[in-house]
Amino acid sequence: MRLRGGTVAVALLAALVLAGVLVAWLGAGRAVSAVPPLRAAPPVPPSGVGSAEVLLSADALTHPAHELVRAQLQRHYDAINAKDYAAWAATVVPERSAALDEPAWREAYDSSQDGTIRIDRIDDLAGGRVLVRVRFVSIQDVEDAPVGVPARRICWHGSLPMSGEPPLIEQTGGGSSIAAPC
Template sequence: MPVLIVVVSLTVGGGLLARELYQPPMADEDVRPTRPTTAAVPAGRQPGPGRVELTTDAAAHPQAEPVRALLQAHFDAINRRDYDQWAGTVVTARVQAQPRQEWLANYRSTRDGSILVYRIEAAPGQRLTALIGFTSTQHVADAPPDLPRDCIRWRLALPLTQEYGEWRIDTIPAGSTPEREPC
């Protein structure tokens, strides 16, 4: 009989422990999820609002708000042509690879909007990957050479890492190609 009590106690304890370990994280109450929309922003209103929004799935991640705030600062920096703010959103290696004048030339006509974080995933080495989509408008001359359009819809996986105790956008792995299409 004492063996049975020990076995039952261990089983119940193991079940409670497993429930705590594998329970989905609670979403941050300050993070407001949005539902992805298939409705296109009218051509004259592209690229759409500059606010970073999260799907319900992304909002459920425990790092949802820090990731949303990071991406908001990043896209605000691009839209305002604020190199110093942009430099605070990316790792040092990206800043060193793109000096101020080059960055300003690369983003001189870019405007980003309709920014949606679809998912936030854990990655090796205590990193994260943010799966995002956004729309950019730019002068055709400033568009990617292989997609010379004034409006492009982008979908990509952004690697995120901790640097100086804060989340930053890491360098994009070589060979990675974002999905993109004309608006």
């Protein structure tokens, strides 16, 4: 028995349609993850700062110290958001906390909240140190914003040198962060 070309094509098309219906039916009711893929930076939320969870890019995830760095930055941003100077001071080198004592820190971070935090990259530096490229969103009272960026909401891209174990954030200099209203 020989099948004609048209009959084979119709049978193949019917099988494909049936397979599509079956796949759709089996997938019905399953939640689709709203979490962006590791490679994608989280979108800047339309308002506020977004989640305070520190995320890692796929690139940052490949660095051997990624979890130590992520955990320390999580403590750092949690301390800022909770207005906990002692917890913040435990995430930075002593020279940094000495340069920003508690009264000055409270004044600087009084109205600040941070979120949408992502470690983009971790690079090795000499002496076992690392340089962490991080982005985040902050909101603050306009009068508490940096002089050059008088905005309620700011998108930051920073480079944080870290050293030790757990890695502590070292002093940073001018030009280590880029800030823009968002």
